[in-house]
Amino acid sequence: MRIAVTGSTGLIGSALVRSLLTDGHHVVRLVRHRSALGPHPDGSTAIGWNPARGEVDRAGLAGVDAVVHLAGAGVAERRWNDAYKREIRDSRVLSTRTLATALAELEKPPAVLLSASAVGFYGQTGDRVIDESAPAGSDFLAGVCVDWEAAARPAEEAGIRVVHPRTGLVLSSRGGAGGRLFPLFKLGLGGRLGSGEQYWSFVSTADEVAALRFLLEADQVRGPVNLTAPNPVTNAELTAALGRVLGRPTPFPVPEFALRLALGEMAVEVVGSHRVLPAKLLAAGFGFRHPEVEQALRAALDE
Template identity: 40%
Template sequence: MNILLTGGTGFIGQRLMSHLRPHHQVTVLSRTPNKVYQRLGHDIEALPSLEQLENLDRFDAVINLAGEPIADKRWTQTQKERICQSRWQITQQLVEKLKAGQQPPKVLISGSAVGFYGRQGDALVDEDSRPHKEFSHEVCAQWEQLAQAAESEQTRVCRIRLGVVLGAEGGALKKMLPGYRIGMGGPIGSGKQYMSWIHIEDVVNLILFLLEHDACSGPFNATAPEPMTNEHFSRTLAQVLSKPHFARIPAWAMKLLFGEMADLLLTGQRVMPVRLQQAGFHFRYPTLDKALKETLNTPQSR
């Protein structure tokens, strides 16, 4: 396949590239081509702008993973706008270029997140669950709506609603590990809020699965079939590291440090990957214990 990839230098994108490059021709869209060459190698084609293309007819597939990290900084109005536009603008541009052609890509796989559902308490959530209207939902809903506009007889659209991605190279786990390694890890707030997580290898595998299965379209929850409370997740991580588990970060401290963004960590969703499993996808790391042990035994984590 000839694939156009956005977000190729990110946490998921780099791992995905290691699986794509032996079998497919990949073009990475990036405003900083030098970053592409430094992180992915000089054999990769880097495209600095979509303006260079009249349409996307040369590509068989588009994978859209670009976007400002949603939980890295306090949600000022400026940061909220950056989070939104980093997702919405590139997605709209891709769809416009895709629709401008005569033989568009056969599939668009576009990122989203379980934040689409907003806070859900302990209710089991599937792809048809009614969302709670809040900022994370607004970001994801518009993101998905823009992507879905590419759907046609020639192009199917898959929207992947990612949970917390576990990997040694980056993401939430990399930020959590220093505290846990010195024995100061613990749950956040009440610890009763659910965390819907997924191992990064399963993220890569489900993207490859959706690329290859022509019957797949629509939203897919990209989460392992074992969502955990924050308390259980925290305790399991401490056990895998053979560290004590007694510290706790109070909700008031999180709100003081992060403002509105703290709600992402203090509330949650108990998400199940119903449509992926119905489509026949099998998780390599379905349990948290197995996922953490593999992740923490990698050279990067050490």
């Protein structure tokens, strides 16, 4: 298959591209910097786009069979202020609208667009178990996810099968929010965050990539799909599991007020709770390699 990928240098994107290339697929990267255009040493090809300006190399997209759209500013990269919240939203909504519109206008559109989203769609749900049938939340990230998914509508209206993978906490030692935990815990400085009672819906990098590849070919699946392991855990349970995996104590809980002082508004995502199940993936027959948190953490260490 000829597959176009945005966000190809990110945590998920880079793992997905490696997996696709290993299996002989032709990967077309969408990049913003001219210096990165053309053939890459790994065998992929890069074409240009500028999502903020609504620009994309349509000729370079011609002939792609599928598109995986993962681009977006990191939610936890910086402390939130009005400017960065605008960047978080615009980097997702504008890029999705630009890409979906371009794909819809191709003479031969691709069969499928996987346009990323997140479990933040649901807002804070406490210990209530939810699946893809749950409504949107009302906080900032929930609003971002609603607009993010809606921006892909031009592709859907053009007959492209559109899937919105709503990803949870990706457990990886290489980066992302999970990657920030490992160094602290290795030093014996880890502990639960806030009360520790909040649910974290996690997924291993391997299962995230495998699920994306499964969705590329699962013709019967469309719309929102939760990309989370089937056994979400509390922050306290994840903390204890990481301590066991690393053989380190976890004696330093961080109280909620300290998190709010350090992180500002973003602290709601740390102390908030999402108990999300991957109902549509399981119903479609996807099998998780790492359904339990300790399995996922050990896989992260092996990356």
